[in-house]
Amino acid sequence: MKKITAVVLGILLVLSLAGCGSDGNGKKETDAGTKAETQAPAGETEKPQAEDGTGAVASGEKVVIGYSSNQSDENENSKMQAFRDYVDEWNAAGNTPELEAVVTVAEGQVEKQMGDVESMVEMGAAGIALSSVDPEGLKTTAQSLIDQKIPVIEMRGMELPGIITFNLCDEATMAEMAYDWYSKQLDADSELELKIGLIYGTASQTAQLVRIDHLVELLEENYPGRITVVAKQYCDWDTQKAMECMENWLQSYPDGQMNCVIAAGAMMACGASNAIIGANGTKDGYIITATDATADVLHAINEGTVDMTVGIDAYKGGYLMAQVTAQAALGEFTDDYFDCGTDVLSTIDAGNIGDWYTGE
DSSP states (O other): HHHHHHHHHHHHHHHHTSSOOOSOOOOOOOOOOOOOBOOOSSOOOSSSOOTTTTSSTTTTSSEEEEEEEEOOSSSHHHHHHHHHHHHHHHHHOOOOOOEEEHHHHHHEEEEEEEHHHHHHHTTTTEEEOOOEESSSTTHHHHHHHHHHEEEEEEEEEOOOOTTEEEEEOOOOHHHHHHHHHHHHHHOOOOOOOEEEEEEEEOOOOOGGGGHHHHOOOOOOOSSTTTTEEEEEEEEETTTHHHHHHHHHHHHSSSSTTTOOOESSSSHHHHHHHOOOOOOOOSTTOOEEEEOOOOHHHHHHHHTTOOOEEEEEHHHHHHHHHHHHHHHHHTTTTOOOEOOGGGGGGGEETTTTGGGGGOOO
């Protein structure tokens, strides 16, 4: 079993001891093919309100909390499962008020996500977590929730007064962890010069730019003359787009003109690696790194086709997000920021891949 599971068990035990309703049973199986799941609240659909209008409710009343996911993929499925697990474990522990989860998937469509959130409100959601398809495009929806005094927990970099920013993984910290790995490679080989292609996610998700741009800033500052950014491209977190991008770069920058690819997401790193191996028969001559710890990139690191990733524990993050959403709905979390910290992050490479990948 992957190291990620052990970490999850640890947090569930900690949360249980803290009285958050976890029974410490750990991660449940996720149906990776699930497109959307809604656990509709029974009985009244009117949103519960405290006398002060904050969305908090009296002990004994059922509280509905929602998670609106941007898409169905390995990480989001893990977060959604964790969100449901938190609610199930809270209720199984006999905590009050009873919680009920509403979980939806927007499938990358802003309009669908707006409709999903509206449905949650109609179901009586007292707190809603958003993994926004487009943080800018969802601002009007988020503002509507704020106006209705429904706490909004947003995790994709939306900038809007009144929301609770949920920082699953600090972008600068991830960049610094990647820098530490790169500095070891550069220190070990004084002749190594990095000629880099940068592959970003979606342009509208500006927060994710930091994980690459800050890394490059650190490399340029500390290894002057040895770092050159050759090309940049947005590939929308898509494996195929990243592969096609890399195929173009192989034509544009032959004969060692590019020797390093830094991808914002794991699947894009895998796509770039596939293109290089497809063209050259080997990855030799390229350093390829990423962010995230999906099954494919763990397999790629194990096979030596990707060199390193800063892994994110998506399940643990989803569990914490459910906790914050529930506490905000109950009026117990009143800050405007929550940081998961470095506990959800790990640098994974050939040296420790055995702790994460067992061939399952």
